[in-house]
Amino acid sequence: MKRTASRPPDRAGGVVELIGLHKAFGDRTVVDGIDLRIPGGEFFSLLGPSGCGKTTTLRMLAGFDDPTGGTILIDQQDMAGIPAHRRPTNTVFQSYALFPHLTVAENVAYGLRWHRRGGRDDSTGKVSSAERERRVREALDLVELAPYAAGRVQQLSGGQQQRVALARALVLRPSVLLLDEPLGALDARLRKNLREELLRLQRTVGTTFVFVTHDQEEALEMSDRIAVMDQGRVVQCGTPREVYESPQSEFVADFLGVANLLDGHLLERSRGSRGPSEVRIGDFTVPATCAADTAPGPVRVVVRPERIRLEPRGKKGVPVHTLPCVVDRLVYVGATTQVMARLPHGPALRVLVVNDSDRDLLTPGTPALVSCAPEAIRILSKDT
Known part of the structure; x- marks a missing residue:
């Protein structure tokens, strides 16, 4: 439960606000009026059992699902009507979704081919080739995979493939990185190692991380703050120490540890x-x-x-x-x-x-x- 890295100063960007967020599928309510504010540069976890609404909340943040009520603000900009590819977010999933026919570097560079922010050198507004290569090198250095740039992803271990997926998301320099149980497919020892890597990475780049997990040990070890969810609602939000040592309900006490x-x-x-x-x-x-x-x-x-x-x-x-x-x-x-x-x-x-x-x-x-x-x-x- 003890953090191993100090928290950096709050960034100007990456502030997330959820105001009365609601999502229903037909007559079934999945997210029921969530109010949260996540400061820039925070490692924030949504923690709860399966079916509590945490992944649906993340998907609405990403733009994959539309809310049926409420507001999503990122850096005070309303995300209503803004599609996923135009939001200042990127998502890392449990399944890596890497392209086996591309090299490690080509997988990381994939999203930059259509990127429209910064490094422009032509009328299409695309990132220039030189800028793309530089940013791919930086991303691979960040996840310590530079020596594997020319190799194929099938030759990498599961943990290395997950780091490629992280590099591919971070190379776009999102204000908010969304992580949907990214360690769920790995064995226990590898998950432990990657938790430390993920925390180091977040502290290095200073990007806001919103992390979805049902694993209380992951949330306690990595998070600045945790929102414990149950039946579509946030039942308690606070630092790992607050929610663990001072639970406000029997559900939180029983679920968290x-x-x-x-x-x-x-x-x-x-x-x-x-x-x-x-x-x-x-x-x-x-x-x-x-x-x-x-x-x-x-x-x-x-x-x-x-x-x-x-x-x-x-x-x-x-x-x-x-x-x-x-x-x-x-x-x-x-x-x-x-x-x-x-x-x-x-x-x-x-x-x-x-x-x-x-x-x-x-x-x-x-x-x-x-x-x-x-x-x-x-x-x-x-x-x-």
């Missing part, structure tokens, strides 16, 4: 109290964090597994607010072990334990204690 979701009862605060709120879970009361206007009563409690500490019973110096548990089940996942810790007369908590810790606790049937800081226990009102 792994979460323990528990039923609880928020206790009424005493007058003048300045400490954290308190929530009752089963027979136990623990401090928790919630919005100031959250009403006392039934609530849902959200706790991330990595924020829970597992301690042996009887250990000195453990936090005051602890819950007794019994280790129920273990799942070894390499660097960590997922521990299912069952509470008395209650649900099991998923706890993430780093594998350099005390392994005496990691035995099914072992009595233990669980605890976490009040700020790690988030309260959602029941109606969310």
Whole structure:
């Protein structure tokens, strides 16, 4: 989840605004009133499950689909009626759509043959041959594929082909680059490597990236901000840390990473109290964090597994607010072990334990204690 590159200053161009954006196919609403503003130079992700409307939103931005309502502005220009090839955008798809009969350089140069912005040397307004060659070299250098310029795309790996597709999109110098699950067809290790490459590339060129994915790890690792979508709506928008650590709904908490979701009862605060709120879970009361206007009563409690500490019973110096548990089940996942810790007369908590810790606790049937800081226990009102 930690970003590996610093964010550049906002660019003057590439500002995207969606105002009341709506799309319906017949009587089926796919995008239901989206309002978003994406500053220039931001890496922005649309994240959500299949069918949530994220790809349709991207297609309307690109000009492939027309909205049935609302407005799309790019650098304050209304995109209504402007076809895809005239918009200051370009799109990279999951399928690379490369031409096998052309060389790598010819694939990258393909769009420049009909480009009408900059480098003009004749009455048709096309980019000159010299300008085209220079920009192709720059694009291939950017994606570190210059040595393969004369080769055929079939000779490249899947990751290299995806970088050719990125170079072909970037060579047109779009204000906004749209990416529709571009890493979805690659294996896990290659996806990890290309995530780092994609982030480096975006930081280098400073172009606004709008990235569509259903992979929460991709979105958390690369994005400046994330819009989590469900049923055609944006249900939460914020930085990766905000949406992960402070989910505003049960859907966001459950979709974005792994979460323990528990039923609880928020206790009424005493007058003048300045400490954290308190929530009752089963027979136990623990401090928790919630919005100031959250009403006392039934609530849902959200706790991330990595924020829970597992301690042996009887250990000195453990936090005051602890819950007794019994280790129920273990799942070894390499660097960590997922521990299912069952509470008395209650649900099991998923706890993430780093594998350099005390392994005496990691035995099914072992009595233990669980605890976490009040700020790690988030309260959602029941109606969310």
